[in-house]
Amino acid sequence: MKKMTNDGMSKFISLILRHHPEAAFIELDEHGWADVEQLIAGIKRTGKQIDRELLEDIVRTDNKQRYSFNEDKTRIRANQGHSIPVDVGLEEQEPPAFLYHGTATRFYHSIQEQGLKPMGRLYVHLSKDAETAIHVGKRHGKPVVLKVHSGDMYRDGQKFYLSENGVWLTRNVAPNYFEQIIQ
Ligand code: HQG
Numbered sequence: 001m002k003k004m005t006n007d008g009m010s011k012f013i014s015l016i017l018r019h020h021p022e023a024a025f026i027e028l029d030e031h032g033w034a035d036v037e038q039l040i041a042g043i044k045r046t047g048k049q050i051d052r053e054l055l056e057d058i059v060r061t062d063n064k065q066r067y068s069f070n071e072d073k074t075r076i077r078a079n080q081g082h083s084i085p086v087d088v089g090l091e092e093q094e095p096p097a098f099l100y101h102g103t104a105t106r107f108y109h110s111i112q113e114q115g116l117k118p119m120g121r122l123y124v125h126l127s128k129d130a131e132t133a134i135h136v137g138k139r140h141g142k143p144v145v146l147k148v149h150s151g152d153m154y155r156d157g158q159k160f161y162l163s164e165n166g167v168w169l170t171r172n173v174a175p176n177y178f179e180q181i182i183q
Contacts, residue, residue, distance in 0.1 A: 004048055010058050012048065013039075014066055017078040032077040032086035036069070039076060065165040080163035083120050090161035090169065097151035099126035099168050102137025105144050105183065116146070116173035123161070123169035126150070130182060145182035146173075153177050 004012070016024045017034060024042030028034050036055070043050045059067045059076070069076050077088060101116060101124070116124045127133040130145050137143030153173070154160060161169045 006054070006058055006061070009043075009048070009050065009054070010062055010066070012043070013055075013058065014078060014081065016043075017067065017076070018082045019084065021084075028077070028084070028086060030087060032082060032088045033070065033075040034077065036074055036076050068164055079165045080123075080167050080169060081125070082122055085122065088163075090163060092159050093162045095126075095150035095154055095160040095162075095168055095170075096128065097149070099128060099148045099150040100130045100133035100181075101126050101146045101148055101173070101178070102133030102135065103144050103146065104137055104141035106141055108144050108180070111146070112175055115175045116148075116178070118171065123171060124173055126168040126170065126173075128166070128168065134182065143182070144180055146178040147181045148173055148178045150177075 016026070016039070017028070017032070021028050021034065023046070024039060025045055026034050026038045026042045036052070040050055040052060040055060055076070056073075059069060066078055066081070067076055068079055079088065082088075103111060118124050125136070126148055127136060130147070133145045134143050137145060150160060150168070150170075153170070158170060163169060
């Protein structure tokens with residue numbers, strides 16, 4: 001069996017729980033839940049080493065708190081970031097006046113024209129500070145940070161959601177609601 005780092009395993013679990021449950025031969029229910037025993041068995045079938053203790057350790061120590069168990073720990077799901085259509089019970093909330101989006105310079109022209117779109121995910125992801133947004137942007141290349149006028153959007157009727165792990169989500173951001181602040 002292959003030995004993986006906890007970080008590598010966490011990435012694999014987020015791939016399974018957000019995008020490709022079939023990678024571990026499992027299905028998610030409509031609220032994004034996977035059965036814990038099935039997930040462990042499925043990951044083992046791929047040749048990777050995992051048990052309940054390691055899974056609990058990953059959920060507890062994940063640096064972005066990406067996953068949650070249900071109360072009796074029989075089920076697990078990702079808190080946000082899905083591309084498959086699941087309803088994780090996000091609650092609508094009033095956002096702060098400004099939120100931030102980190103992206104890469106090469107996307108900026110298209111974003112200026114079309115606004116921010118969810119692309120491969122269900123929502124556009126926004127951060128509560130510019131620092132976090134820089135890190136998000138760096139994942140894609142040379143980072144650019146957009147300051148999003150979320151308070152104005154909300155007053156104009158746009159819905160916002162706050163995920164379990166503190167990421168702000170919305171369906172799209174039109175070009176008149178942001179400006180570039182860091183490049
Ligand atoms: C860009 C990570 C062209 C958008 C992070 C982004 C986050 C456009 C990319 C979470 C566009 C999509 C999500 C348009 C948006 N034209 N490009 N009109 N609109 N884009 O990875 O926000 O570690 O799906 O700017 O921390 O980078 O996985 O989204 O650059 O919270 O937990 O299209 O993923 O968290 O990329 O990241 P992504 P994201 P985890």
